[in-house]
Amino acid sequence: MVKIMIMSKSKFMIMILFMLLITIKIIAQKSEFRVIENKAFKVGEVLTFDVKYGFVTAGVAEFSIPKITKLAGRETYNVVFKVNSVPAFDPFYKVRDRYETYIDVEGIFPWRFEQHIREGGYSRDFSAFFDQRKGKAKTSEGQYDIPKYVNDIVSAFYLARTFDYSKLKKGDKINLQNFYKDKVYPLDVVFHGKEQITVAAGTFDCIILEPLAKEGGLFKSEGTMLLWVTDDDIKMPVKVKTKVIIGSIDAELTKYSGLAGELKAKKSGN
Numbered sequence: 001m002v003k004i005m006i007m008s009k010s011k012f013m014i015m016i017l018f019m020l021l022i023t024i025k026i027i028a029q030k031s032e033f034r035v036i037e038n039k040a041f042k043v044g045e046v047l048t049f050d051v052k053y054g055f056v057t058a059g060v061a062e063f064s065i066p067k068i069t070k071l072a073g074r075e076t077y078n079v080v081f082k083v084n085s086v087p088a089f090d091p092f093y094k095v096r097d098r099y100e101t102y103i104d105v106e107g108i109f110p111w112r113f114e115q116h117i118r119e120g121g122y123s124r125d126f127s128a129f130f131d132q133r134k135g136k137a138k139t140s141e142g143q144y145d146i147p148k149y150v151n152d153i154v155s156a157f158y159l160a161r162t163f164d165y166s167k168l169k170k171g172d173k174i175n176l177q178n179f180y181k182d183k184v185y186p187l188d189v190v191f192h193g194k195e196q197i198t199v200a201a202g203t204f205d206c207i208i209l210e211p212l213a214k215e216g217g218l219f220k221s222e223g224t225m226l227l228w229v230t231d232d233d234i235k236m237p238v239k240v241k242t243k244v245i246i247g248s249i250d251a252e253l254t255k256y257s258g259l260a261g262e263l264k265a266k267k268s269g270n
Helices: 002-030 155-160
Strands: 046-053 056-071 074-085 096-104 110-119 122-131 136-139 142-145 173-180 183-199 202-213 225-230 237-243 248-257
Touching: 046 237, 074 110, 074 155, 096 155, 142 183, 155 173, 155 202, 183 225, 183 237, 183 248, 202 237
Parallel strands: none
Antiparallel strands: 046 056, 046 248, 056 074, 074 096, 096 110, 110 122, 122 136, 136 142, 173 183, 183 202, 202 225, 225 237, 237 248
């Protein structure tokens, strides 16, 4: 009888120890990376834009988050960004661009990035796996050192949507780091104040942001690109203005669905 009780007690202690080890492992996994509160976006969000050059609608752009994907043992948002020229514009300059990034659900940083460009006679395919544990970017062109939480060009935009801009003054900057091709570049998000604008999707109170790289990458000089995002928790992009050699290319929101919460910046009646 005593022997049975001792064996039962031993099994009980082993079970307790096993449960304790599992708990410690779970806590360690959760504290491995940062946690960022995200009220801005969720799975199911779809944002559609008309892309215009002057008064001509040249294409349609779409941001979407179709699903959650498990990657590197972590849950990630599978974010897709597509730009297609409209059929009437195809004979002049056909565009079929597609970008995908896989953004950590808890930490809002990328694990994988894909770029598939088809513009006129030019094509480019590029992919990168961001090993955020080892500090390496493993691309289709080589392997490179990266700092923890480095961004790609799409994930940086989604991270910027989670920031609180309420206490910023005009000209204030938020500093990020962006991996592009084979290097890491400083990327500033410059706050340019607030403005109410009207597009096909309605009238919105917006904040104006400018992504600005200090060297190389996509945004080399001031004024290259301006973003208008809603002045609320969602920070939904409403308009993008990109300067080109002659004039500018504007992307304006036409429709949206699957938002993470109430769109408080939209004016009633619109």
